[in-house]
Amino acid sequence: MSIQSAQRIALISFHGDPAVEIGREEAGGQNVYVRNVGEALARLGWQVDMYTRKVSPTQAEIVQHTPGCRTIRFSAGPLEFIPRDNLFEYLPEFIDRFLKFKQENGIDYQVVHTNYWMSGWMGMYLKKLLGYKQVHTYHSLGAVKYATIENIPAIASKRLESECEVLEQAERIVATSPQEKAHMRQLVSTKGNIDIIPCGTDIHSFGSIDRNAARVALGIEPDAKLVLYVGRFDHRKGIETLVRAMRESKFYGDQKLQIIIGGGSVPGQSDGIERDRIEGIVDELGLREHTKFPGRLSQEILPSYYAAADVCVVPSHYEPFGLVAIEAMASGTPVVASDVGGLQFTVVPGETGLLAQPQDVAEFAIAIDKIISNPEWRDKLGEAGKRRVHNKFSWDGVANQLSELYLQLIAQPVLQEEQKEVEAALSGK
Numbered sequence: 001m002s003i004q005s006a007q008r009i010a011l012i013s014f015h016g017d018p019a020v021e022i023g024r025e026e027a028g029g030q031n032v033y034v035r036n037v038g039e040a041l042a043r044l045g046w047q048v049d050m051y052t053r054k055v056s057p058t059q060a061e062i063v064q065h066t067p068g069c070r071t072i073r074f075s076a077g078p079l080e081f082i083p084r085d086n087l088f089e090y091l092p093e094f095i096d097r098f099l100k101f102k103q104e105n106g107i108d109y110q111v112v113h114t115n116y117w118m119s120g121w122m123g124m125y126l127k128k129l130l131g132y133k134q135v136h137t138y139h140s141l142g143a144v145k146y147a148t149i150e151n152i153p154a155i156a157s158k159r160l161e162s163e164c165e166v167l168e169q170a171e172r173i174v175a176t177s178p179q180e181k182a183h184m185r186q187l188v189s190t191k192g193n194i195d196i197i198p199c200g201t202d203i204h205s206f207g208s209i210d211r212n213a214a215r216v217a218l219g220i221e222p223d224a225k226l227v228l229y230v231g232r233f234d235h236r237k238g239i240e241t242l243v244r245a246m247r248e249s250k251f252y253g254d255q256k257l258q259i260i261i262g263g264g265s266v267p268g269q270s271d272g273i274e275r276d277r278i279e280g281i282v283d284e285l286g287l288r289e290h291t292k293f294p295g296r297l298s299q300e301i302l303p304s305y306y307a308a309a310d311v312c313v314v315p316s317h318y319e320p321f322g323l324v325a326i327e328a329m330a331s332g333t334p335v336v337a338s339d340v341g342g343l344q345f346t347v348v349p350g351e352t353g354l355l356a357q358p359q360d361v362a363e364f365a366i367a368i369d370k371i372i373s374n375p376e377w378r379d380k381l382g383e384a385g386k387r388r389v390h391n392k393f394s395w396d397g398v399a400n401q402l403s404e405l406y407l408q409l410i411a412q413p414v415l416q417e418e419q420k421e422v423e424a425a426l427s428g429k
């Protein structure tokens with residue numbers, strides 16, 4: 001099937017703005033996913049509109065990334081950052097803006113691809129109102145997440161209910177790993193259509209620099225034992241496990257040991273609070289001399305950090321996919337990750353890195369030590385990781401699979417029953 005000239009697709013990512021800096025506050029994998037999928041779809045010939053919520057008066061309403069791909073921001077609620085658990089009440093306003101924008105600009109879509117449960121909720125509404133076909137990516141499942149945290153937010157029941165409805169009602173769900181699909185089936189619903197299409201990474205940028213050159217560029221000693229974390233400061237990311245594991249490492253106290261904990265933080269906001277907590281543990285364990293917190297790392301500098309590292313650690317309590325793991329592997333660096341979710345899919349233990357039980361400090365320490373004490377094995381794991389990412393996780397490969405899926409859905413006739421529902425919704429019956 002081929003894309004008709006300038007066929008349009010809408011990606012809705014209500015709380016994950018594809019045009020913002022990544023790595024700060026709540027901006028992480030979802031923002032990277034939507035932006036890269038959007039740009040790669042545009043390279044295939046789609047006209048891509050990515051819809052998100054505006055969080056500051058200074059943000060542009062439209063950001064044109066490439067000729068075929070733009071971000072469109074609507075204000076819905078106060079023009080400020082609001083944690084995602086408090087955003088639900090602004091969805092109706094966002095939908096109104098969407099409908100108005102669509103009408104004023106004379107554009108329409110046949111398929112809408114929604115991201116995270118709140119956008120999924122809007123997608124279900126638009127499907128009923130306008131007959132759109134809906135593709136949905138969860139990015140995180142409430143049923144899994146709430147099992148790993150103590151303070152369940154007030155919005156939890158609404159989220160769980162919507163996540164079940166969207167699985168049963170969307171034309172297609174995109175699970176990013178077989179593990180995520182299994183969770184949906186076990187914890188959400190046995191109904192609904194699920195395809196597995198993974199997340200991707202930029203295989204040209206990650207892997208563009210080798211370890212020695214990266215170390216020179218970053219001023220890191222050639223013989224340092226460098227352990228790297230990259231990601232948001234969020235309790236679920238398990239940074240504490242990594243820090244405690246380094247206290248148990250046999251390299252503790254060795255001048256050559258270096259730990260870099262990269263990721264953004266804004267004083268006083270939620271990720272700043274987690275960073276203060278982690279820094280407190282670093283001090284308490286006597287790791288300050290070994291540890292650096294460079295703050296948010298731009299996508300331009302990240303390839304050097306990954307390449308410079310001996311090992312990249314992803315100690316999450318739960319991870320639906322985990323882009324950081326494939327970015328490190330694409331850079332030729334082995335990964336030690338928690339044996340959970342998408343990390344069980346991306347990291348092949350003994351081949352591209354090692355897996356350890358989440359929050360198991362001793363197991364993480366052993367796995368990290370095993371890799372940093374054996375440079376030959378480290379290089380072998382690194383090479384295998386790079387091959388795995390090139391074969392399975394490039395953005396262009398991911399976009400090809402999504403494009404095929406959208407085209408299939410567009411080609412499917414609308415069922416008579418659905419058509420009647422749409423007509424009834426439009427005539428206000």
Ligand code: UDP
Nearest residue numbers: 022023028029032231263296297322323324
């Ligand atoms: N990231 C970044 N700079 C940082 C920290 C993280 O660009 O300082 C990016 C990282 O490269 C990755 C994304 O943020 O692409 C994190 O995605 P992941 O799936 O690992 O975690 P999530 O944030 O979705 O929980």
